[in-house]
Amino acid sequence: DAKTTQPTSMDCAEGRAANLPCNHSTISGNEYVYWYRQIHSQGPQYIIHGLKNNETNEMASLIITEDRKSSTLILPHATLRDTAVYYCIVSYNQGGKLIFGQGTELSVKP
């Protein structure tokens, strides 16, 4: 599975968009990009995933560059409850090994 690089921490003002970057320069053609988040000591929560095209759901948007070497998770209107650690994962097969990195600790501030 390809490795990912994320900033260790980020701050975002409440109500503003939070843009979380992820580099995955060694991603292969069959690997998907997944985003999860973990809110203080709870189990991780799935947010969104994509292969090539940009994706949007009720929680977030995922923008994947054309070369697929990086992506950005966008929380359009961050709230205090979005404060969490966000993990970017690339995985060939969701049923196989899902390997987490260190993630980005997002702090949403009033």
Added chain:
Amino acid sequence: DAGITQSPRHKVTETGTPVTLRCHQTENHRYMYWYRQDPGHGLRLIHYSYGVKDTDKGEVSDGYSVSRSKTEDFLLTLESATSSQTSVYFCAISESGNLGNTEAFFGQGTRLTVV
């Protein structure tokens, strides 16, 4: 929320004793995982299962064994607990191994302390 139950939620045990953690699901998902989470290490995969009686090692499998005799239950056993196995353990499930089209659901975790 996906039906995943981890038991016990908290446990304190002594060094050298055997410990079994249970993960129970009501979703009939094929894949099940055990992770541990420690400060500074994030989530690390211990073992996973891709079907009844089918398991494989993850990143940090030494000192752990698993069993899956039924679809709904995935057991993690520490044969002889050590203080280095003090951690929070998470179970996860996912529906299938199709190429990247399903997400994993996580349990609430088991906090294990080995003294």
